[in-house]
Amino acid sequence: MSDNLEFTQEVQEIARISKALSHPVRVYILQKLSKMNSCCYSGDLIEELPIGRSTLSQHLKELKYAGLIQGEINPPYIKYCINRGNWEKAKKLLDDFLNDNQSGDFSCYETKTVIHS
Amino acid sequence: MSDNLEFTQEVQEIARISKALSHPVRVYILQKLSKMNSCCYSGDLIEELPIGRSTLSQHLKELKYAGLIQGEINPPYIKYCINRGNWEKAKKLLDDFLNDNQSGDFSCYETKTVIHS
């Protein structure tokens, strides 16, 4: 893809956050961390997931890069938690995106054939 | 990735929907269709986007496959609209995921060094 400048900041941000959420392992990690308001060690997670340590590390790195989690050094462990501030921002961004569909009339379902796939 | 059975249906669904939202072109299309409660022809979209027709067609196909839009034959055009039912489902799924972070205490920010990247 070439010309990301054609897209608004908002559109690019939504795509960026969504990409971070686009893998089951990453969703699992975020769900765990956000649902329980808890933190996790990499070693805790690896026991619950069907992937190798280095692969988990990469997923954690991606989530960090996306700003959704943060790691705290707690030797010899690293404790991972949700990055609350960015999590709230992501929440708002996606929420607005998903809910901006209230107004106007429906002009969609007039024609005969509807194709779903 | 091998063993998706390790993940709950919910986790897999969230990842699946997020993947559909993980490209700016697809976010743009969905934003346009959902915000205005409108429908679009492929030809309308191509004029606003920095991609070729066949590429747009693939993105539309992906969104159809994800269930988020539907196409109606309206010869010689195909009119695309949001798939309201699935859009609502996706909304609920992501909303629940993003908002299950209310309870409990914070035990995260005790230790010294915090790494953000």
Place this chain on the structure above:
DNA sequence: AAAACATTTCGTATATTTGCGAAATAATGA
């Protein structure tokens, strides 16, 4: 200083995604 530990980085292999132009499809209008 060396061993032990949790985790990350590196190198690499494979799979998936993204993109394009050319050809195919399917309906309409001349």
Place this chain on the structure above:
DNA sequence: TCATTATTTCGCAAATATACGAAATGTTTT
């Protein structure tokens, strides 16, 4: 029927994502 029109499918190339094991990192304990 033949050309036109809108869109999709095909075949391919390039980029990105995913996964792994081995080696590296940094800290604590012995």
